[in-house]
Amino acid sequence: MTSEYSAHHLQVLEGLEAVRKRPGMYIGSTDSRGLMHCVWEIIDNAVDEALGGHGDKIEIILHADGSVEVRDRARGIPVDVEPRTGLTGVEVVFTKLHAGGKFGGGSYAASGGLHGVGASVVNALSERLDVEVDRGGKTHAMSFHRGEPGIFAGPQPDSPFSPFEKSSELRVVGKAPRGVTGTRIRYWADRQIFTRDAAFVLDELEQRARQTAFLVPGLEILIIDERGDERIETSYRYDGGISEFTDFLAPDPAVTDTWRLQGEGRFTETVPVLQPSGAMVPTEVERTCIVDVALRWGTGYDTVTRSFVNIIATPKGGTHQAGFEQGLMKVIRDQVAQNARRLKVGAGEKLEKDDILAGVTAVLTVSFPEPQFEGQTKEILGTPAIRAIVSSVVGKELAARFSSTKRDDKAQTALVLDKVVSEMKARISARTHKETQRRKNALESSSLPAKLADCRTSDVDQTELFIVEGDSALGTAKHARNSEYQALLPIRGKILNVQKASVSDMLSNAECAAIIQTIGAGSGRSFDLDAARYGKIILMSDADVDGAHIRTLLLTLFFRYMRPLIEAGRVYAAVPPLHRVIVMNPGSKPNETIYTYSEKELHTLLARLQKSGKRWHDPIQRYKGLGEMDADQLATTTMDRNGRTLRRVRVEDAEAAMNVFELLMGSEVAPRRDFIVSSADRLDREAIDA
Incomplete structure (x- = not known):
């Protein structure tokens, strides 16, 4: 230098x-x-x-x-x-x-x-x-x-x-x-x-x-x-085109058909034009922008939008996507205001963009000469005039759809208004829940569920919440846990299948509401991972088919409304043992207790003991549920950090996971029946929830 x-x-x-x-x-x-x-x-x-x-x-x-x-x-x-x-x-x-x-x-x-x-x-x-x-x-x-x-x-x-x-x-x-x-x-x-x-x-x-x-x-x-x-x-x-593309992208069952909104607009801009002499002369030129949008509302709350300019994807949006959202919000807000009485919308309740876009799958394409992008990678459209053109086309075409007298259009637009108002009310309700669900200090009253057996420490990294199947298992688990950092929340049997239920049904369900309230981070779009009160969420149910079903229902709730917990690797399934084998030792040497977790593991253990000439107590205890264990056994095998096994729930492919949940837990019966029939021969009862 x-x-x-x-x-x-x-x-x-x-x-x-x-x-x-x-x-x-x-x-x-x-x-x-x-x-x-x-x-x-x-x-x-x-x-x-x-x-x-x-x-x-x-x-x-x-x-x-x-x-x-x-x-x-x-x-x-x-x-x-x-x-x-x-x-x-x-x-x-x-x-x-x-x-x-x-x-x-x-x-x-x-x-x-x-x-x-x-x-x-x-x-x-x-x-x-x-x-x-x-x-x-x-x-x-x-x-x-x-x-x-x-x-x-x-x-x-x-x-x-x-x-x-x-x-x-x-x-x-x-x-x-x-x-x-x-x-x-x-x-x-x-x-x-x-x-x-x-x-x-x-x-x-x-x-x-x-x-x-x-x-x-x-x-x-x-x-x-x-x-x-x-x-x-x-x-x-x-x-097909973008209508077919929208149906392909949609992650949830449809509330409306795929609507096509098409139109065009003109704008002028001054650009340097190359003359035959080789000179660049600023010239005002008129451009025509063609707008083509395909969109539909689904039953879910995820938003899937894809925007394109001259077939080039713009993953970070730009003026065309801003215009689309502007036109969409104006029409929906106007329609809700006109139907406020039927929809029971109060004066202080206002729709936000997320309420309107919840469940929307849309493909937006615009086509016009020489668009301006922000950078060579073309991820953001920058041409200013396109916003007003797209907003005008979307607003005009969508308003015509909502004012249509056709029976199908009237039915579907009514469903859309019901859905966006339901999302608004759910958001307001979730925000209220979230504000009251924070851990209270000693001077404040607790709003946590009465049946929660909370832990003493406030160090989130150390805390664990066990969601326990049934009151009988809860009684044993209370004696087996370390109350310093392990909290217990019992649920009664099988909770609501939230894949089929609406947001309001989920929030009004006692078991689902208790789980969301206990975790304290909200649900759906308002979920805040940093506000979660526990470092690990552990699903502890019986090692049988019903227990696997309960785990599936709980995972459906977490995946649909608290997905960041799964993505962060903070949701686990406990692995309780199936058998207890007491090996008899000769003389005064104390007997040895061995736990096995599958039929195959049990047979392997017995063959090994027989080969070495050791005997065991008959009959071998087969646990039918967590309530059959005493506190020491449950602590040693399932809850104590030094000896337990936990199965972490991961989501490597969110789209594939969403499809599986919709197949297994959704409202469409025929695909599920076909899946069960075709997969029956491949079923491994030992890995039913793996």
Whole structure:
């Protein structure tokens, strides 16, 4: 370091040097996420062609050598010479930043590629990139090494490379059938740039391909994975559109049909327009924005929204999503105000956004030329005028639906209003619960359930709440617990199946309300993990089928209304023993007590004892429930931290877990019956709740 600072310390990065020096600026990061972003920069170009009606199939191949290949049947990258640079269209696209056919030249009405850096950035961050273009009856080819055009002596990225010295060459390497056009791009990501563990994620690729196939009806996307022992092929094609996409995304049973809200609006903006002379002149242009929304309300409270601009996903929203929420809230609030008497809404009760969006599954798409994004990764739409246009379209179309005289529309809109008002009342009720459920100090009266046997310490990390099946087990557990840090809450039999019940039914159920009140962190959207009064929640039920069912009902409650507890790994199932074997020792040596937890473990133990010549008391005690144990036995086997076994409940795939709960505990009987019939042969009674 030196205190001197002058102009010769400044660096000017030319062309693709800037990309290699600051890759995160263009692709977000250099881990797997950035690697996947590069793939989609190439694929999005092919999708833009399909949007314009050119080509109906895209192939994505993950080769065994780590390279990726994307093939399309579109018009093909231009191969003629671009007059200002003197380079072929292929070389311009892959070596020049901010170059392409999507800057308002008339080649694309609307496109996802906007900044002219997609293909060139991928090229700059690739150890090797090969491109082949079929146009005019010929196959043209060009290769690049870290962004520099030249010729490789072999097929691998580490083959000897000779860069072009005087002028580059777009080689003709074969003939293409008449009328056949398209582009094939294969590249090897540069491991000097990307982290060692960066890898192409097949699940993410398939998810994005499925999403794109929904958004471009009639387009087939084929993914071929050749990296493993077996070649995996997956094809996606949907002719439905975003209505079908919404039904696919919906996590819960429907309250309404999938409604389609469509319209368009116009706005003007001033943009620099390239003149034939080469000068950029600020010009006011009129844009047309096409809005297409598919949405439905479901019985749950989770919100699933997907927003897109010219088929590009905007996971962090932007002006279009803000407009959608604004239009939706205005219409629903107006309708609730008009029907306040029927809905029994008081003057002080006001709908919030979360009440309206509870249970909503929506796909929002807007299409217009040259949208403005916040950053190259295109995660947030920034064009200001789109908010008002989307809000106007959604408000107009939704208001027409609510004022419709059709019988189905009237019935469904009434259900929507009932649902959002129910969510509002549940939120207000939950907030009231939450405010009164905090642990009280010695000067305040306790609002905790009378049947709770609380612990003494206030150190949440040390505390444990045992939810115990039945009063008989509670009596034993009170003597077996360590009252310093172990609390007990008994429940009577099987609690309400909350997968089928409404929020208000759940809150009015005594057992569910007692559990929520005891944990003290609220429920649903208002759940606050930091406010939970216990570090561990342990479900302690009998080791039989009924006990497994009770555990399932309790887990349904936790998963649906207190999911952060499960995600944080704070929910456990106790593992009580099934048998007690008393081994008789000779002489004055005291007998030994051994507990087993399954029939298989018992038989293995008895075989081992018999082989070693030891005897045991007959009959062997088989526990039918926790109430049959005395306090010492329950403490030793199930509650004492030094000897117990706990089974932690985890959620690795929330969507799959939601589907399982809906299958097993939901209101649809037919799928559950089919599942039981088809799975009966595979049932292991010993692992019934594992």
